[in-house]
Amino acid sequence: MALPELKQTTTEARLASLSMNESGCLAAARRAALSRVQTMGLPDRRDEYWKYTRPDTLTSAEAPKAAVLDSDEAPMFDQFDRLKIVFVDGVFDAAASDDLTLEGVSIERLADIEGKDIHWAKEIFGVLEARGQSPVERPLAALNTAFAADGVVIHVTGKPSKPINLVYRHESDSSDAMLHHVIKVESGAEATVLENGPAASRFNTAMEIDVADTGTLHLVRAQGRDHERRAATHMFARLGRESVFKSFTLTVNGVLTRNEAIVEFLGDDAVAHIAGACVGDGDFHHDDTVFITHDAVNCESRQVFKKVLRNGAIGVFQGKILVKAGAQKTDGYQISQSLLLDDDSQFLAKPELEIYADDVACSHGSTSGAIDEEGLFYLRSRGVPEAEATDLMTLAFLAEAVEEIDSPDIAVSINDRLYGWLARRS
Amino acid sequence: MLEIKNLHVKLEEEDKQILKGVNLTVEAGKVHAIMGPNGSGKSTLSYVLSGKDGYEVTEGSASLLGEELLELEPEERAALGVFLAFQYPVEIPGVGNMTFLRTAVNAQRKARGEEELSASDFLKHVREKAKELKIDAEMLKRPVNVGFSGGEKKRNEILQMAMLEPKMCILDETDSGLDVDAMKLVADGVNALRDEGRGFLVITHYQRLLDHIKPDVVHIMADGRIIKTGGPELALEVENNGYADILAEVA
Ligand SMILES: Nc1ncnc2c1ncn2[C@@H]1O[C@H](COP(=O)(O)OP(=O)(O)O)[C@@H](O)[C@H]1O
Numbered sequence: 001m002a003l004p005e006l007k008q009t010t011t012e013a014r015l016a017s018l019s020m021n022e023s024g025c026l027a028a029a030r031r032a033a034l035s036r037v038q039t040m041g042l043p044d045r046r047d048e049y050w051k052y053t054r055p056d057t058l059t060s061a062e063a064p065k066a067a068v069l070d071s072d073e074a075p076m077f078d079q080f081d082r083l084k085i086v087f088v089d090g091v092f093d094a095a096a097s098d099d100l101t102l103e104g105v106s107i108e109r110l111a112d113i114e115g116k117d118i119h120w121a122k123e124i125f126g127v128l129e130a131r132g133q134s135p136v137e138r139p140l141a142a143l144n145t146a147f148a149a150d151g152v153v154i155h156v157t158g159k160p161s162k163p164i165n166l167v168y169r170h171e172s173d174s175s176d177a178m179l180h181h182v183i184k185v186e187s188g189a190e191a192t193v194l195e196n197g198p199a200a201s202r203f204n205t206a207m208e209i210d211v212a213d214t215g216t217l218h219l220v221r222a223q224g225r226d227h228e229r230r231a232a233t234h235m236f237a238r239l240g241r242e243s244v245f246k247s248f249t250l251t252v253n254g255v256l257t258r259n260e261a262i263v264e265f266l267g268d269d270a271v272a273h274i275a276g277a278c279v280g281d282g283d284f285h286h287d288d289t290v291f292i293t294h295d296a297v298n299c300e301s302r303q304v305f306k307k308v309l310r311n312g313a314i315g316v317f318q319g320k321i322l323v324k325a326g327a328q329k330t331d332g333y334q335i336s337q338s339l340l341l342d343d344d345s346q347f348l349a350k351p352e353l354e355i356y357a358d359d360v361a362c363s364h365g366s367t368s369g370a371i372d373e374e375g376l377f378y379l380r381s382r383g384v385p386e387a388e389a390t391d392l393m394t395l396a397f398l399a400e401a402v403e404e405i406d407s408p409d410i411a412v413s414i415n416d417r418l419y420g421w422l423a424r425r426s
Numbered sequence: 427m428l429e430i431k432n433l434h435v436k437l438e439e440e441d442k443q444i445l446k447g448v449n450l451t452v453e454a455g456k457v458h459a460i461m462g463p464n465g466s467g468k469s470t471l472s473y474v475l476s477g478k479d480g481y482e483v484t485e486g487s488a489s490l491l492g493e494e495l496l497e498l499e500p501e502e503r504a505a506l507g508v509f510l511a512f513q514y515p516v517e518i519p520g521v522g523n524m525t526f527l528r529t530a531v532n533a534q535r536k537a538r539g540e541e542e543l544s545a546s547d548f549l550k551h552v553r554e555k556a557k558e559l560k561i562d563a564e565m566l567k568r569p570v571n572v573g574f575s576g577g578e579k580k581r582n583e584i585l586q587m588a589m590l591e592p593k594m595c596i597l598d599e600t601d602s603g604l605d606v607d608a609m610k611l612v613a614d615g616v617n618a619l620r621d622e623g624r625g626f627l628v629i630t631h632y633q634r635l636l637d638h639i640k641p642d643v644v645h646i647m648a649d650g651r652i653i654k655t656g657g658p659e660l661a662l663e664v665e666n667n668g669y670a671d672i673l674a675e676v677a
């Protein structure tokens with residue numbers, strides 16, 4: 001079927017600006033992804049899935065420029081003992097990175113596995129992304145599979161002693177980057193992956209995560225402060241029996257961020273928590289789009305998304321829980337809330353449940369509101385100045401999402417960032 | 427200490443006059459009680475004194491230790507020494523009780539130009555006070571008033587009062603919903619704070635509380651005015667005969 005003309009033109013123009021690596025063991029997966037992009041076409045504003053977020057600056061052939069942030073604030077996670085893997089404007093920087101050897105995990109640069117035949121990665125690379133194209137299309141993720149030239153493949157076979165930290169640095173105001181990461185957590189293995197920093201002026205990252213039976217993965221992302229950046233991220237997770245996957249994303253400012261999380265339960269008794277806290281000021285648009293498919297028995301999914309918006313910032317949440325026939329005893333929870341600090345800001349939410357099993361407990365709720373005046377007065381009547389009381393209430397509002405982080409140290413570092421953002425109030 | 431003169435208050439949103447000329451002076455070291463039928467304006471008076479939005483003062487004034495209160499922000503009034511124990515303490519999910527108390531204590535100290543309390547001094551102090559009020563450590567960790575029973579909320583108000591050491595304590599029906607034991611704890615907490623330099627305004631429906639917190643002066647409020655003032659015996663009269671006689675007498 002031919003694509004509508006606008007879509008066709010946009011897609012062709014974007015594809016013409018890119019070149020694909022046709023060699024190596026991933027070439028077939030890349031070609032397949034390219035043909036998915038050609039069939040689906042890149043998103044445009046007429047697509048239902050992009051109703052609340054305009055994709056044009058994410059799909060244009062040229063990336064809009066984005067100023068590099070000049071700040072003395074230390075990068076996130078700097079205080080932690082971790083294995084650091086640095087990408088500058090989307091390119092691996094060996095000199096800035098740590099040695100990639102760590103017990104319990106093997107880490108390779110995506111660009112380096114081309115010549116090797118890492119069969120486990122071939123079973124995931126482009127595979128989870130392709131699975132995630134149905135029932136809803138995610139063309140930007142397929143574009144990423146086809147063209148991302150860099151990234152890491154992480155194979156967790158034990159319990160590494162420290163987190164693996166993907167650090168993104170933005171140095172060029174016109175960089176346009178794609179990164180593709182693959183993570184496999186073996187049975188009984190457990191790891192924490194941290195991601196932080198603005199990767200480029202415009203970036204598109206995809207992460208495919210396969211957690212085998214009884215494996216555990218913690219993922220904490222901090223999307224930095226570079227205000228002009230535009231980002232589309234996709235996280236595809238496939239979960240085995242009794243596995244655990246917990247992800248938390250902090251987003252501080254950014255003109256356009258679309259974070260998609262696609263989670264599929266294939267083994268019984270697994271747990272997935274997907275949480276996010278974002279704070280935006282002014283010319284800010286943040287979109288969390290989540291799709292959770294329960295296709296196994298007795299799995300628990302939990303989505304907790306909180307957004308603080310002021311000065312005309314826009315927050316979007318599209319979250320779906322799909323419970324397939326036979327996925328009995330599913331426990332699905334979804335909450336998306338926004339705190340609007342003024343009348344100019346907006347929260348657009350589309351929570352959805354689609355359930356084909358009869359013995360399930362699913363709940364969802366979405367709210368949008370101003371700061372609780374009664375609470376504010378209570379704090380002030382005890383002597384807490386208005387600004388400080390507002391901050392306390394704001395952090396309290398975000399707390400339910402931040403509490404989804406298992407590590408208290410990491411949670412504290414996230415709260416510090418949120419405090420910093422509040423303290424910079426205009 | 428607290429001087430209220432001819433205070434007239436209406437609702438900001440509607441044309442409804444609630445306080446219609448309240449005159450009241452509370453001297454340092456004294457306990458004044460206000461009794462009165464539901465809807466007479468007792469809570470409104472306490473809110474207006476502590477600075478809640480939604481009310482408009484159309485006439486009159488209120489001052490604490492010579493400082494005009496009504497123009498000040500709630501936090502400024504608190505720093506001056508106004509404290510209201512709420513009739514309905516507010517739940518604040520996500521804010522830990524301890525964080526809240528410490529922020530409040532230090533904010534007031536800062537506003538008064540005093541040094542902030544160190545974490546350990548604060549902790550020691552709060553534990554001591556909490557113990558006296560039979561507030562356990564678990565309750566201090568929980569979010570402010572969330573999931574607290576009625577009695578726990580009221581004891582938490584008294585704990586805040588004990589920590590903040592205000593000059594003027596206003597208690598709005600702190601006894602309502604309390605069983606005898608809880609009421610005794612609350613009364614003991616209040617009595618422990620009785621001091622030459624501190625005034626109390628105790629709003630209550632019942633003589634019961636006044637058996638434990640002995641008032642120096644009792645006022646009866648009805649329809650936005652203080653209609654009668656007397657000694658502790660006035661509270662007993664209300665207890666025995668209700669408000670009907672007093673209302674008839676002044677009508
Ligand atoms: N915010 C408000 N909105 C509407 N009516 C109010 C409000 N506050 C007080 N009132 C009214 O003012 C009167 C006095 O109320 P209140 O001060 O609570 O009395 P009390 O504490 O003596 O029972 C009542 O008629 C009450 O309904």
Ligand SMILES: [Mg+2]
Pocket residue numbers: 468469470513598599
């Ligand atoms: Mg009342």
